[in-house]
Amino acid sequence: xxxxxxxxxxxxxxxxxxxxxxxxxxxxxxxxxxxxxxxxxxxxxxxxxxxxxxxxxxxxxxxxxxxxxxxxxxxxxxxxxxxxxxxxxxxxxxxxxxxxxxxxxxxxxxxxxxxxxxxxxxxxxxxxxxxxxxxxxxxxxxxxxxxxxxxxxxxxxxxxxx
Numbered sequence: 336x337x338x339x340x341x342x343x344x345x346x347x348x349x350x351x352x353x354x355x356x357x358x359x360x361x362x363x364x365x366x367x368x369x370x371x372x373x374x375x376x377x378x379x380x381x382x383x384x385x386x387x388x389x390x391x392x393x394x395x396x397x398x399x400x401x402x403x404x405x406x407x408x409x410x411x412x413x414x415x416x417x418x419x420x421x422x423x424x425x426x427x428x429x430x431x432x433x434x435x436x437x438x439x440x441x442x443x444x445x446x447x448x449x450x451x452x453x454x455x456x457x458x459x460x461x462x463x464x465x466x467x468x469x470x471x472x473x474x475x476x477x478x479x480x481x482x483x484x485x486x487x488x489x490x491x492x493x494x495x496x497x
Contacts, residue, residue, distance in 0.1 A: 344487050351480050358473040365466050372455045372462070379444070379451040387441035394437045398430035 405423040
């Protein structure tokens with residue numbers, strides 16, 4: 336029977352601990368990435384569109400108020416009795432610009448939502464694969480290494496006793 340020269344089982348123990356720590360760090364990092372990906376998708380799919388829809392409602396209300404104020408100011412029967420409504424016209428123009436901006440932002444948000452959702456889906460697939468490796472392959476490798484270390488310890492103890 337041939338003899339082996341096992342001199343440093345502690346290095347294998349260090350490797351085993353490192354493998355366990357690595358697995359945990361990779362798992363934590365991947366879970367964070369998965370969480371950030373879901374949050375990003377949620378923001379672009381739901382939160383941002385809801386925000387801009389609410390802004391459109393607010394802009395429409397302000398536009399209607401500005402138009403009402405303009406109508407009230409210019410509602411005199413005779414043109415010579417009408418006071419200048421420069422400020423009211425300016426408010427209407429600003430309110431129209433704001434409404435247009437909000438509508439444009441909502442449209443862009445919808446476009447980005449589709450792109451972001453696609454990108455998030457493409458990222459989540461590989462993330463899940465690597466997480467599966469953290470759940471199955473790395474623990475299996477760690478267990479096999481643990482068994483080898485135990486066998487080497489038993490072998491080294493046998494040779495020390497004889």
